[in-house]
Amino acid sequence: MSLQPILELKNVHSGYGSIKALKGISLKVMPGEIVAIIGANGAGKSTTLMTICGIVPIEKGEIYYDGKLINKVSAEKLPTMGLCQVPEGRRIFPRLSVMENLRLGAFHRDDTDQIMKDIQHSYEMFPILGERKAQQGGTLSGGEQQMLAIARALMTKPKVLLLDEPSLGLAPIIIQQIFDIIAKINKEEDVTILLVEQNANLALQAASRGYVVETGEITLEDEAQSLLTNPKIREAYLGE
């Protein structure tokens, strides 16, 4: 493992007009890690990911990806560079088929043969998508949509995957499946993962390190295991 972080935020500020959602976020993700960001509703977790991806413009601070400053890189260039996000609420393309959704993940690629192979590979990883490949994305169940969203992002061939609340609105058994898949993607496909979750318990179990965000600032940073046993965290985020 190299010592240079693959993704690094230094004192990042951003927001929506007069609303300052991020007030100095700094964090590091090392290659091959799973890092969790936990925090209450409205803490600024999604905004952090959207700022990394260039959808929400950054106001102050620096974002480095793979050693390069990406503050000014526009959103659509990032998948080409290997940085991709599975947004909150999945946001698959509802009236396009499963297959079309996957093809859009490979939008920036032109290696058609390899794309077809990768689509087959997605079907192997998510057999349910293979069964539903001609079905419209919007008619899939919540869990299936989440799988499709992850599979679509994997089609971009990411080095770093940002996941925003993959457990949102899913039944416990499905959540378990999704998290197994996340672990698998991290190990087998060698994808570094930055995971945002409300479900702190799950996230910290899957991750090696974690950050706690409160009203736009990082208030705590530690090994996932220590966060899990930290009494303050247990009280605030694990409901004890």
Place this chain on the structure above:
Amino acid sequence: MIQEFKKVWKQYTIGMVWLLGLLWPMLGIHADGTLTFQKTITIWSYILAGSFVCFMIYIMKSGSSFKFIADPVSRAANGVKSASAALPIWVWITVAVVLALIYPQLAGRYGTDVAITVLFYICLGLGLNVVVGLAGMLDLGYIAFYGVGAYTYAILNVTYGLAFWVCLPLSALTACIAGCIVGYPTLRMRGDYLAIVTLGFGEIIRIILNNWMTLTNGPNGILGIKPIGIFWPMFENGFTFEHIWVKKLQFFYYFALGLAIVTAIGVQRLNFSRVGRAWESIREDETAAELMGVNTFIYKLLAYAMGAVFAGMAGAFFAARMKFVSPESFTFLESAMVLCMVVLGGMGSIPGIILGVVALIALPEIFRELESYRMLVFGATMIIMMLFRPAGLIPAKRMGTRSEEKEG
């Protein structure tokens, strides 16, 4: 069951009384102040009788007392369906093209005239479909680009004497530039806002055409535009090409047909390309598209520009056909009409749009005697459409077909 019937009958009665209330002011109140009832009652009773029969059939069918007829009918319908599925698509296209080719021989002058109008609107509908159906941006000022194309040819031809075939690409180009100018500042807007801004821009272009006296001759329009000129091979004294003007309506029909076919092929190819995929992703979810690496700005601008190019080319043909252009041909009503055709036919579906155009142009021509009821029928058709076929007459076959083709 009985309860349900009661409810249905009640609604039916209310509906018929309401229709009477609606019909009488239109038929019974005359301009000279006299009131009559005779005509209203007669027409109303016809409608009553007709709808009663339909209604009875419907009820008997839902009560399945019609099995003996319904079964064979549905079997036949299924048969037709499977037969149509068995024949490959190119057979249908060939049949359609052959029919279109011999059409002017069968139809008279008037029929050909209507057909040319239909072909123009097909080009417009297909072009607008790129913006509305594929990229999902509601554009209420689309006809302005048609106007820009028409005026480009008119001005270049009348003032500078340039030939049609030189002007055609120039018309496309100016429309494209106009599209970019309108598109560029509006691209940040979505949904309702975009619709209103495009409406405004469409009107601005029309008003410019109306007021720029020195260039466009204002509301008087431009007269004396030359028709299309072509070189026709002649065999009389050796083999020579002779320059002739396409003045005959029948000849012009073939040019309009050619344009419509070119437009259809162009739109089809765009739709099935990487560009089409990008457009559809923008329509579905712009942010997600951006996250997947689609440059939404460029592709939205491209959608505008391509839509405008198709309209501009149609505009040049329109000017050549009419030999006269004036701002009146490019009002908001026209934009709304084209949009109706696209929505009625089925957004994103080429055969659907063709059918939509035929339904909104040709049928009103056929029912010309109804004159003042045309708008009533028009409104009723739209409502019925919304109820029964909300996705259009021939909805786009989105689900998977395109992908499966690629895979196979």
